[in-house]
Amino acid sequence: MMTITLKDGKAQTVESGHTVGSALEACGVTVGTDVLAAKVNGKVVDLSCPLTEDATVEPVTFASAEGREVYRHSSTHIMAQAVKEVFPTAQMTIGPALEDGFFYDFAFDRPFTPEDLEKIEDRARDIIKRNLQVKRTEFSKQQAIEFFHSRGEGYKVELIRGFPENEPISAYSQGEFVDLCRGPHLPATGHVGAFKLLNTAGAYWRGDERNPMLQRIYGTSFPSQKELDAHLARLEEIKRRDHRKVGKELDLITIQDEIGPGLVLWHPKGALVRLLIENFWREQHLKDGYELVYSPHVARLDLWKTSGHVDYYRENMFAPMKLEGSEYQLKPMNCPYHIMIYKSHLRSYRDLPIRYGELGTVYRYERTGVLHGLLRVRGFTQDDAHLFCRPDQIQDEVSRVLDFTFFILKSFGFVEFEIFLSTRPDKSVGSDDKWILATTSLEAALKSRGISYHLDEGGGAFYGPKIDIKIKDALGRSWQCSTIQVDFNNPERFDLSYIGEDGKSHQPIMIHRALMGSIERFFGILVEHYGGSFPTWLAPVQAVVIAITDNQRDYVTSVVSQLKAAGFRAEADLRNEKIGFKIREAEKAKIPFMLVAGDREVQSGTLSVRGRSGANLGSMTGAAVIEMLRNDVSRAQPDLQPTH
Numbered sequence: 001m002m003t004i005t006l007k008d009g010k011a012q013t014v015e016s017g018h019t020v021g022s023a024l025e026a027c028g029v030t031v032g033t034d035v036l037a038a039k040v041n042g043k044v045v046d047l048s049c050p051l052t053e054d055a056t057v058e059p060v061t062f063a064s065a066e067g068r069e070v071y072r073h074s075s076t077h078i079m080a081q082a083v084k085e086v087f088p089t090a091q092m093t094i095g096p097a098l099e100d101g102f103f104y105d106f107a108f109d110r111p112f113t114p115e116d117l118e119k120i121e122d123r124a125r126d127i128i129k130r131n132l133q134v135k136r137t138e139f140s141k142q143q144a145i146e147f148f149h150s151r152g153e154g155y156k157v158e159l160i161r162g163f164p165e166n167e168p169i170s171a172y173s174q175g176e177f178v179d180l181c182r183g184p185h186l187p188a189t190g191h192v193g194a195f196k197l198l199n200t201a202g203a204y205w206r207g208d209e210r211n212p213m214l215q216r217i218y219g220t221s222f223p224s225q226k227e228l229d230a231h232l233a234r235l236e237e238i239k240r241r242d243h244r245k246v247g248k249e250l251d252l253i254t255i256q257d258e259i260g261p262g263l264v265l266w267h268p269k270g271a272l273v274r275l276l277i278e279n280f281w282r283e284q285h286l287k288d289g290y291e292l293v294y295s296p297h298v299a300r301l302d303l304w305k306t307s308g309h310v311d312y313y314r315e316n317m318f319a320p321m322k323l324e325g326s327e328y329q330l331k332p333m334n335c336p337y338h339i340m341i342y343k344s345h346l347r348s349y350r351d352l353p354i355r356y357g358e359l360g361t362v363y364r365y366e367r368t369g370v371l372h373g374l375l376r377v378r379g380f381t382q383d384d385a386h387l388f389c390r391p392d393q394i395q396d397e398v399s400r401v402l403d404f405t406f407f408i409l410k411s412f413g414f415v416e417f418e419i420f421l422s423t424r425p426d427k428s429v430g431s432d433d434k435w436i437l438a439t440t441s442l443e444a445a446l447k448s449r450g451i452s453y454h455l456d457e458g459g460g461a462f463y464g465p466k467i468d469i470k471i472k473d474a475l476g477r478s479w480q481c482s483t484i485q486v487d488f489n490n491p492e493r494f495d496l497s498y499i500g501e502d503g504k505s506h507q508p509i510m511i512h513r514a515l516m517g518s519i520e521r522f523f524g525i526l527v528e529h530y531g532g533s534f535p536t537w538l539a540p541v542q543a544v545v546i547a548i549t550d551n552q553r554d555y556v557t558s559v560v561s562q563l564k565a566a567g568f569r570a571e572a573d574l575r576n577e578k579i580g581f582k583i584r585e586a587e588k589a590k591i592p593f594m595l596v597a598g599d600r601e602v603q604s605g606t607l608s609v610r611g612r613s614g615a616n617l618g619s620m621t622g623a624a625v626i627e628m629l630r631n632d633v634s635r636a637q638p639d640l641q642p643t644h
Contacts, residue, residue: 001013001014001015001016002014002015002016002018002023002051002052002053002054002055003054004023004024004026004027004051004054004055004056004057005054005055005056005057006027006029006056006057006058007056007058007059010027012026012027012028014026014027016051016052017050018050018051019047019048019049019050019051020038020040020045020046020047020048020049020050020051020057021035021038021047021048021187023051023057024038024047024057024059027057029059031047031059033190033191034061034062034223035047035059035060035061036060036061036062036067036070036071036186036191037060037066037067037070037184037185037186038057038058038059038060039056039057039058039060039066040055040056040057041055041056042056044060044066044070044184045183045184046134046136046183046184046185046187047187048135048136048187049136049184062222062223068097068099069097070097070184070185070186071097071186071191071192071221071223072097072098072101072102072220072221073095073096073097073102073181073185074134074185074186074189074191074192075097075102075192075195075219075220075221076095076096076097076102076103076104076219077095077134077172077174077177077179077181077185078124078127078128078174078189078192078195079095079102079104079120079124079197079217079219080092080095080104080106080177080179081124081127081174081175081177082120082121082123082124082126082127083104083106083120083217084177085123085127085177086116086119086120086123087108087116089108089109090106090107090108090215091106091107091108091152091153091154091155092104092106092153092155092156092179093105093106093107093155093156093205093214094159095179100220100231101198101218101219101220101221102218102219102220102221103216103217103218103219104216104217105203105205105214105215105216106214106215106216106217107154107155107205107212107214107215108214108215110215111200111202111215112200112215112217117197117200117217120197120217121195121196121197124195124197125195127174127175127189128189128190128192128195129190130175130189130190131188131189131190132174132175132188132189132190133174133187133188134172134173134174134185134186134187134188134189135172135173135174136170136171136172136183136185137170137171137172137173137178138168138169138170138171139168139169139170139171140168140169141160141163141165141166141167141169143169144160144169144171144180145157145160145161147171147178148160148180151178155205156180159180160180170182170183172185174188174189192221193221193222193223193224193225193228194221194222194223194224194225194227194228195219195221195228196219196220196221196228196232197217197218197219198218198219198220198235199217199218200215200216200217200218201216201218202214202215202216203215203216203369204369207367207369207370208367209367209368209369234475234476237475238475238477238528240531241475241527241528241531241532242373242528243373243374243375243523243524243525243527243528244373244374246527246528246531246532247270247373247374247524247527249532249588250269250270250532250589250590251267251268251269251270252266252267252269252270252273252527252540253265253266253267253270253374253523254267255373255377260378261368261371261378262366262368262371262376262377262378262379263377263378263379264374264377264379264380264520268540269540269541270523270540272540272569273523273534273538273539273540274519274523276537276538277412277516277519277522277523277538278359278519280411281359281383281408281515281516282359284404284407284408285357285385288400288404289355290355290356290357290385291354291355291356291357292356292357292358293337293338293341293356293357293358294358294360295331295334295337295338295358295360296331296337297330297331297361297363298321298328298329298330298331299328299329299331299336299337300326300327300328300329301320301326301327301328301329303329303336303340304317304329304332304336306336306493306494307333307335307336307339307490307493307494308489308490308493309332309333309336312462313332315365316332316364316365316366317329317330317332317364317365318330318363318364318365330363331360331362331363332362332363332364333362333382333384334358334360334362334382334384334386335384335386335490335510335512336490336494337358337360338356338358338384338386339386339490339494339496339510340494341356342354342356342388342496342508343494343496346499347388347497347498347499347508348498348499349390349498349499349500349501349506351498352388352389352390352393352498352508353387353388353389353390353393353397354387354388354389355385355386355387355388356385356386356387356388357383357384357385358382358384358385359381359382359383359384359519360381360382360384361379361380361381361382362379362380362381362382363378363379364378364380365378366378373524374520374521374523374524374527375521375524375525376521377520377521380518380519380520380521381518381519381520382514382517382518382519383514383515383516383517383518383519383522384512384513384514385512385513385514386510386511386512386513387401387510387511387513388496388508388509388510388511389508389509389511390498390500390506390508390509391437391509393509394437394438394441394442394486394509394511395441395442395444395445395448396445397511398441398442398445398467398484398486398511399445399448399449401484401511401513402445402446402449402451402467402484403449404515405469405482405484405515408515408516409469409471409481409482409515412522412526412538413529413530413535414471414472414473414529416471416472417469417470417471417472418454418469418470418472418478419446419451419452419453419454419467419468419469419470420453420454420455420456420459420467420468420469420470421439421442421443421446421453421454421455421456421465421466421467422456422458422459422460422461422465422466422467422468423439423455423456423457423458423459423460423465424439424458424460424465425458425459425460425461425462426458427462428460428462428463429462429463429488429489430463430464430488430489434464434488435464435465438464438465438486438488438509439465441486442465442466442467442484442486445467446467453467456468460485461485461487462489463485463487463488463489463490464485464486464487464488464489465485465486466483466484466485466486467483467484467485468480468482468483469481469482469483471525473525473528473529474529474530474531475528475529479525480517481514481515481516481517481521481522481525482514482515482516482517483512483513483514483517484511484512484513485511485512485513486509486510486511487509487510487511487512488509488510490510491507491508491509491510492507496508496510526538531590532590533590533592533612534590536592536593536629536632536633537633539569539590539591539592540569541569541570541571541589541591542563542568542569542570542591542592542593542629543563543568543569543570543571543591543592543593543594543595543625543629544570544571544572544573544586544589544591544593544594544595545559545560545563545570545571545572545573545595545597545607546572546573546579546582546583546586546594546595546596546597547572547573547574547597548579548596548597548598548599549598549599550574550576551599551602552597552598552599552601552602553574555597555601555602556572556573556574556597557572557574559595559597559607559622560572562622562626563622563625563626563629566626566629568626568629573585573586579596583596583610586612587612587614590612591612592611592612592632593609593610593611593612593617593625593628593629594609594610594611594612595607595608595609595610595625596608596609596610601619604619605621605622606619606620606621607619607620607621607622607625609625609628
């Protein structure tokens with residue numbers, strides 16, 4: 001007999017020999033198509049997994065992240081089976097689940113066409129209708145190699161050869177289709193409700209451009225057509241807001257082949273928004289007790305050897321350059337420069353904490369295949385800061401950074417957050433005492449602010465634990481931007497010290513901290529968050545004054561001068577075009593306010609005011625318009641003061 005304990009704490013004794021699914025049924029849980037898998041003692045397994053001892057069992061449904069991963073991974077296998085049935089010569093490689101869908105990479109002699117996707121999708125739906133039972137099989141390593149070799153799946157054989165010896169290798173079958181996989185999976189293909197293939201792309205095998213190019217197919221699946229339709233509508237909105245598309249339409253940025261992939265050109269309007277972001281960043285850092293510094297774009301290679309970048313980060317660095325017999329390196333990070341500024345003076349315990357902030361441009365060699373607009377580039381500016389403090393100051397400094405982080409992010413319109421505390425990984429440096437002190441300090445800082453968080457066991461950096469903060473945008477997507485990392489390693493590598501109250505030399509703790517991550521990526525997120533319709537305080541042009549005819553030229557010019565004198569970014573539209581065309585052009589440019597002047601407005605000294613959404617805001621004097629703009633800026637950028 002076995003005792004099965006459910007999530008609510010109720011326990012039931014069942015006979016031995018049950019599978020997870022039948023044990024749940026014996027405990028009174030209805031295992032229909034809603035139950036996709038189960039957690040047994042915290043581990044997600046197939047419903048067909050045999051139970052051999054007492055266990056805590058929890059049904060897994062699509063409502064959970066684990067359930068969605070099982071659902072989408074099984075959908076990936078359905079797609080792969082469909083591809084193999086329609087195109088038998090295609091070789092399978094890998095096909096993981098994603099947050100909102102899945103993909104699978106195939107070795108095929110040509111790119112898949114839209115017509116191919118229609119055939120594959122039709123076959124996938126047929127496989128779902130067949131309701132094929134999904135079964136798990138285990139092989140030895142040699143058996144797995146022989147099995148997949150016999151089926152002509154060379155990429156699978158290559159993967160298996162890299163697996164450890166003497167460990168069982170699992171595969172899942174549905175009908176005649178078999179794929180290498182550790183699972184878990186749905187009980188049957190019929191559990192999938194709505195299924196859709198989305199698009200194709202090229203992808204190098206194992207992400208290495210030296211390897212063959214594969215054909216990647218993206219798809220998604222949901223329990224119902226209604227949920228799928230809502231997701232597809234969301235994808236269309238994501239396309240509409242794509243920062244690359246909007247950036248081109250609004251003339252903000254470009255990335256040009258003549259310059260190089262992953263290198264951004266900031267056009268005047270984009271540069272102005274960036275300037276506003278950076279000025280706000282600098283002003284707030286000075287208010288919050290930071291000292292601003294600047295550092296060179298290159299340094300002797302020896303500096304990067306001392307920091308450990310040459311040993312641990314070389315593949316992400318550009319090749320060194322030789323100058324006057326020495327090797328120099330484009331900087332991939334700002335940390336060593338701030339360390340050297342710290343080392344330039346003898347420090348006392350009374351001097352700490354020291355906070356250095358820099359908008360420092362760094363260069364990283366990202367593979368061409370992973371570059372993505374502003375979100376993944378080769379040259380970018382980090383909103384970087386490094387704090388040097390005593391061990392007893394860690395909690396207070398982290399608490400202060402948390403307050404400052406939320407203040408900055410909320411100022412840009414982000415109000416939903418996910419926080420993760422990442423602890424010591426298997427490969428790490430530093431004593432147990434230091435790790436315990438740093439981790440408990442981070443945890444105490446979070447708790448002191450009443451911040452709920454997820455624990456990411458083993459997810460810390462090799463040099464210390466960290467807090468990561470994800471923001472949610474207007475479309476509900478999560479973005480990793482802010483991070484707070486405790487570092488014992490660099491103070492040791494660079495032999496940092498301060499004179500303590502006891503007159504002896506002590507080693508400071510270093511805290512790495514970024515709020516926006518990088519200006520480029522944060523800008524791209526902002527563009528998509530607002531769809532290019534920046535709040536008034538960030539808009540490159542806050543108001544356009546439009547003349548209906550040439551008769552209003554002088555009046556319009558005078559109004560623009562008044563707005564500029566009041567500190568607003570205003571332009572005049574004096575073109576010989578119809579008023580409807582001018583208004584549509586201003587709306588397409590996403591200018592917050594359109595101020596229209598005709599003969600009547602000139603005579604009354606007023607303006608007809610429209611919002612960019614098309615709302616008619618009525619007739620106002622120039623002074624009233626200025627007051628309206630001031631109020632709008634104030635509402636869009638609230639005076640959120642960090643609390644310490």
